[in-house]
Amino acid sequence: MVRNALLKTRGRLLLLYLILGFTISQAQEQSASGAASLSLADANLLLADEWSVNNNPAMLTALQEISLAAAFRNQFLLPEFSSRSFALNLPIKNQHIGLAADQKGFSEFLGTRLGLSYAQSLSPSFSMGMQFNYQSLSLADPYGQAYFLTVNLGFFTKISDELELATLVVNPNRSNTPNADQAFAPQIIKTGLAYHPKEYLSIYLQADKQLDRPLESRLGIQYAFQKAVHCRLGIAPQTRKFAFGFDYLRNAIKLAVASQFHLQLGFSPVISISYFPKHDHD
């Protein structure tokens, strides 16, 4: 019922979008984190996949292969909320470079982001990554356009074979947009713990705090049926989100499908496809 009401006019849609707190960073999370992350309810800090370039650049150091990935997301099954993302990872010895681009929204509310990441292992159990982002948000007249330059810092450490710890600091210096006095890109701290009790089972626990929002906790569980198939479940109790999904790797292609479910607003499916040019087929 709520969803039907949303569909009535774009104006209302936009208003709701703003009420729901559609910020640049959230858009980034929603659109550019990939299907695996979404299926863990965004408990993604310690998930080492092609989208780590956005989720936690320090995790790029866990990637051994070059990868290209693209994703499409349909937020609440509304075309106006859809987003398109792209990610490229280039491991060069113990240094890692990542590129990311994404776009979300529609012509009257369009967010675009370009990101460049760099990560390095500083010791066998500790790595650090940085992401530089150029973000823009274009609103219909008379609001105009705002753009931001932000930095994200990611850290990862392996406590033991079973336990890992990571943190991501988004926009630590609170970057202000040059063309709007009061506007600034959100500041967020995320800290997460991963527990791998078995080779095939991983549990992710994460706390996110955005400056002007309540603390959010997330729990994600990943189960590997074989090396090629992963199933995931996730919950974010504060925002009442449930998520699920799976991925399948065959030859050099990985296909991932997931959806989040919000109690009032419904499903938000995402599909992502990744290509590993130098993938070892064994």
Next chain:
Amino acid sequence: MTKRLLLIGSFLSAATLCAQDELDDSFWQLVEERIEFLSEEQIGSNSDYTAQFEYLAQAFLSPIDLNHTDSRELHQLALLNQTQIIELLAHREKHGKLLTFEELLSIRSFDRFTILLIRPFCTVKSRQLYPDPSFRTLLTEGKSTLFLRHSRVIELAEGFKKRENGYLGGPDKLYSRYRFQYHRRLSIGFSAEKDPGEAFFSKEQKQGFDFYSGHLFIQEWQGFNKLALGDFQAQFGQGLTYWSGVGFGAGLGVAGLKRVGIGLMPYTSIQENSFLRGLGLERSFGKFRLTAFVSSLMIGGRLIEEEGKTLMTGFPGNGLHRTAAERERKARIQEQQAGLHLRYTKSKTEIGLTAASRRYPYSPARSTQVYQRFGRAEKVQTNLGVDYSKYLSNLLIFGETAYSLGHGIATLNGLLWMADRDFRLGLLHRHYQKDFLPIQSNALGSNSNNTNERGLFLHLETNLFRGLSFNLNYNLYRFPWLRFQVDAPSSGLEKLAELRYSGSKQIELYFRFRERKRQKNARLEKDGVEKIKEEISQNYRLHLTYQINERFSWQSRIEWRRYSLQALNSRGLIFFQDLNFKSKHAPLSFSIRLALFDCPDFQSRIYAYERDVLYAFSIPAYQGIGSRYYLLMRWKISNALDLWLRYDRTSYLDREILGSGRDEILGNHKSQLKTQLRLRF
């Protein structure tokens, strides 16, 4: 069990190999926990903790030799409780010197946590490293240290912009300190400080700095155990009869529950009104030790004329002299103090007698406030006290009773039970009459001073399994007379529960719950008699420390706070992430923090310790909605010269003006730059 001891032993052996030449993360972690307790309990964030932690830092850099130390030195370290100290000394007496550090495991009261805790601060040597030196040796082989510190808030407050009614001086805070030391035997020191807004070498302040302090302190010289000249502190017994300066709170465990006065010690802080200035002597006569001191200090305050008499008010002041009005109150009242302490020590029994007296030149002005009817300072005041402690197998009983001549009595009595190395229990009863007049007291209590209070404090420490420990404090008390903003006799309850995991030296995780219930005046919409209502504050903290490797360490914390009083309910939250880095190849180290805080009002504010330049302590109250970060860099330029740089910035979402009055800053952010140089020669 054997396996466990072997494991611990091998770990300790490995730790022994790492010589300490600089303060490392384990030191700062300890300091952080202690200071946070201090600031949360009763002390504001502006307190100076130099004296408390300098000794600890000194022990870190030059560890105390357990084979050649005494109980005073170990008490001053404040890491071991009295039972452990007694058992350690008894073990040494019975079995001779410790051969290795691991031998401590054979003493019943030493558990794994304690040994890990004291490891960086203590050592075991077969020969005494610093045997009785001559006075000439003290002077020729001593080391000098000079600190120069400057800090400044970058955004200019209104008080610095105004020509009239503004501050007399500039916004810079200046601090310099020289200290000459020969280990713990000799200390000669000089400190000078200027706060922001205070005049500096101008017509209002021709002598330069606003505050100067100096001391000469010698131990074990010419038959005297201690000799203090200039500025010093004196702490006796349990802190009820006489204890100048700060005392660690009970939150620190059984070592905090049973305080041990260490007598005289040099004053190295820069708080302007809470120390002694004069002469102090300490000398032993067999099993007796006598301490005597005299002091005359000019403290801040205001003098008023009433019915032809001069009366004092507003003393001792806060040490800030930034305006003409504040300067008028500077050093107006001569506070004279004298004291005697006689201590008898026989293996496991200690008895102390203390007499202390204070004299002001004028009588204090009488307050019209009903809550101040009792407990106000007198022109001349003398307190007498007796303290005791007796060790019976695994039980320690202790206490102190003090009497203000012509006024009330205060007493505390307690016990510590070390059931085994994994279970300790402490209980303390206190009864401080409302007309007891403390001169300088710092005994355990929930009131701002040791008066008008009755209570019972229970502390429990237990080691569970696999590095898991549990601590509990339960503090029940009653204030028989009125207090500030409490217009009736009231009561309170404080609880603290902590579950801590420290599986290895590398990782530590704890969850702490702290609740305080007190009664306070209700807010009335209409005129009438105010009723008191229950004020409840609760803090929930989850904290993780992880030493990744020799170069990196990591800290994360989430803390929630809930506050309620009548209809007022507020909630606060802080989330911070720290990363500390020490370069392997260059003499550089860095500390970085980003904190997000959501504490909308004063009641929901949360304190958190921040790393600062050496011997500066920063414990800001995170209040408002915003973010804060700091960057701290230390560059060891040479063995003789160190440089610290610190920059912090707080940005708010919920306000466009910070502070008020002369401290008002237009804008939603505040930043500070601090520089410190240390020269050792």
